[in-house]
Amino acid sequence: MWAWVRAAAVTTALAGMLVGLTGCMTVHGETALVPATTKAEAEKVLENFVGVRNTAHRSFDADLSTTVQHGPLGDSERAALTALKAVHPEGDKEFKPLELRDAEFHIPRQAGWPKYFLASAPGQVGDVRAHWLVMFSRDGIDADWKASYLSVVEPGAAPAFATDKDGYARPLRKDATDPLAVEPAQLGTEYTEFLQKGEGEVFAPGRFTTERRETRAESANRPAARNEWADTPADPERYPVMGLYTEDGGAVAFFAVHQHTKQTVAEGYTPTVDPLVEPLLKGEARQTLTKAYLYQQLVTVPEAEDARVEFLDQRAGLISAEGS
Known part of the structure; x- marks a missing residue:
């Protein structure tokens, strides 16, 4: 693994030792378990998200998108809309x-920050129908609710x-009475180590696990190019990891x-740079081209120790x- 990627991995590992699962932290002395929000407020947050997102995607407005999105979703969409705007200034x-x-x-119901809630709804874009899962979060009482993660399933x-006895969802946290096959906070480490080494039996075989390793092996060495991958949590x-039981x-x-x-690429060749990569490119791709992706995914984590984690969705x- 390249040196600068290794350094990032070490930083992440150290941070992971200091931070537990979301919803368990105590910040500014706020320890009481309280509902993250109300249904009425959640409805307004979702309605605003859909409206602003539609406007931002129509005009490829990256700045507007960040008013309703942050975290993995926000960073991914900001980069995508920036590239699209550069290539298509007229919008979509x-x-x-x-x-x-x-x-x-x-x-x-959660103590401390961040707090989050999940919106789950049938969705439609044109003639395409699917089910949308949007995780909203905020880091403090004065912060706005923004979408952190988004997944689309069949x-x-x-x-x-x-739900608990009062009808509230049960957030992920370290809970000895509810053991899971893998600690959610370790999912990123487990997944990236599997992609790099192919070891372990945490994840079920499939498109984003065993098949991805096979695809990489097949395309690692081409006649005129060498392809390498580095994965880090x-x-x-x-x-932060977010989820519900x-x-x-x-x-x-x-x-x-x-x-x-x-x-x-081999001497005499130059890497092919996609038009949507150009606006995000630093330097000149004369012999090498390195692309950095942020992957967000939704997985099921089983209760039994002998069961495996399954991917519901992944977005790059x-x-x-x-x-x-």
Whole structure:
């Protein structure tokens, strides 16, 4: 793994030793378990998110998008809209707005910050229907609610979430009475180590695990290019794990990881730079092109120790690129 990527991994590991799962921290002395928000407020937050997101995507307005998004989702969309605006300054002439109806809100009781809640709703963009899961969070009483994670699954595939005796969702936290197959805070580390080494049995075989390693192996060495990958967990303070327990005794968790891809071409060749990569590129890609991605994913974490984590969705966002 390249030296600068190793340094980032060490920083992340140290931060992980200091920060527990979200919803468990005590900040500014606030220790009381209270509802993260109310249903009425959650409805307004979701309505505002959809409206602003539609406007930002229609005009490729990265600054506007950050007023309703932050965290992994916000950083990914900001970079994407910046690149799109540079290539298509006129905006999206074929834009189709997102519509979310009949949303359910899963609101936990939490102590300290950040606090979060999940909006789960059937959605439609043009003729495409799916189920949208949007995790909103905020870091303090004076902060605005913003979307941190977003996942899209097949209609009818949304998980069934557990509630307590008062009807509130149950947030992920270290709880000896509810053991999970893997501690959610370790998902990023477990996943990136599997991608790099192929070791462990935490994750079920599939598109984002075993198949990805196979695809990488097949494309690592081309006749005129060498491709390399480096994967590191995301900073748990900047991109905290968020999730809820489910009715089956397990949980679902949103988490983020970084992926860097480096292509080195043979003498006499130059890397191909996609038009949407150009606006995010630093330097000139004469022989190498390195692209930095931020991956956000939603997984099911089973209760039983012998069961495996399954991916429900994964979304990749190109954050930056560097040439040399």
